[in-house]
Amino acid sequence: MMKIKKIFNIGCLFVGLLFLASCSSTATVEIDTSFPAVLAKPGVLSAVIIFDDEFASYVGKPNENTSVSIGKAQVNLLKNAFSGLFSSIEFASSIDNLNANSGIIITPSVRQIQVSTPSEHYLNVFEVWIKYNLKIETADGRLIVNWFMPAYGKTPDVFMSSKERAIEQATIIALRDAGAKLLLDFYRIPALNQWITEQQKRAES
Template sequence: MSISSVKTGLIAAASLALAACGGTANVMVEQQFPNVVFEPRDIRAAIIFDDAFRTYKATPVEDVSIDIGTAQVDLWSKAFRGLFNEVTTHQDRTQVPEGTELVITPSVLEVQLSTPSDSYLNVYEVWIKFNLDIETADGEAIDSWFMPAYGKTPDSFMTSRTEAIEEAAIVALRDAGAKLILDFYRIPSVYSWMEQEQKL
């Protein structure tokens, strides 16, 4: 038997083992993300993390729950501090301080999960669909920005179904942070606002 055949057999066995774990998986994503190394703009922003966002728990399929609330607050807080030189975070809009220029409220629209039994691949995949409501301090809407994020496990065996789903969710959150940093100032309406406010 060739080495490649053995490797293929092991991968298939690992995939079947994960898929066969069954049962309910309650996944708590406990991840602290690194600070973002980026050149922030001279903008004072308030970020609204409401209770629904802070405690968000998805149920993408009947037997799986994924709690990403704490992890996503950590991720977004650090990512926004890479974009703006002054950032405050609040639970609702009434707490926004004077002098704030932008108010951003992120929310989760949907979380989707694909398992090896769904795709016949040796990976778990997680999609998170975010939306960012971007406004001026006066409440004037600038944009409502849809931002999907994607993560998957490496093509290798993981010790449990729960661990595999958590890893895929962490990768999806990292993808969200990277997209925010790279794409936020490319949003046409945000660019127009910055031009109007002489922030370019």
């Protein structure tokens, strides 16, 4: 009888610990999803996109309890998005072994990733911001512009859904938003626009 009571008490303790563990606020999220091809007519430019190792394996730590691994997913997304912008495109892992006649060279990097959860504000949504920097250079290494590209995603706080799942969904939406922002605004970057106009004038004269 005593043995049964002891087993019951240990069982209660285990269930209690399990309950407390499920309340833990640590979240480790890995995004490994594929993205659709973009529906766009490519422009006349050709480009080389540099995905360095740091970018391709990027793991963001928006706070001490959360880590978001987006390296693989953001490379997939940007490959799709850039393919809709340029007539000819190459992807490389380093700027060292490049063809000199490569049009423009773009090196994306992540400046910051931020996550906001319902426990931090009055809204009932999970939010993710990814702040990208696109370093755009000419083939001979002259800097055209460092373009700041923010992306945003949010997802509702679904009842009984895990924090990881909610952050994952918000991050996927933020990555898709990055693709949309790129398609929408890339050729509107003033410095890039000016450089293209100069190139066209030079070609005509």
